[in-house]
Amino acid sequence: MGIQVSNVINAIVYAAIGIVIFASAFLVIDKVTPYNLWKEIVQEHNTALALLLGAMSLGICIIIAAAVH
Numbered sequence: 001m002g003i004q005v006s007n008v009i010n011a012i013v014y015a016a017i018g019i020v021i022f023a024s025a026f027l028v029i030d031k032v033t034p035y036n037l038w039k040e041i042v043q044e045h046n047t048a049l050a051l052l053l054g055a056m057s058l059g060i061c062i063i064i065a066a067a068v069h
Helices: 002-032 037-043 047-068
Strands: none
C-alpha cells in the first residue's frame, strides 16, 4: 500500500509542476505578443489566433508530458 500512495503523490507533484510550467509558458507568449490574446479571441472573434494558440498549447503540453514522463 505504501508504494501506491507514493505513486499517487508523485503523479500529483508532476501534474502540478506541468501545470505551472504550462501557465508560465502561456504568460510568456501572452506578454511577447503585441496585443491582448484574450481580447482578440473573445471580443474580436479571431479564429485564426485561437487555432494558433490551441496548437501552441498542445505542443507545449506534449513537450512537458514527455519531459515529466
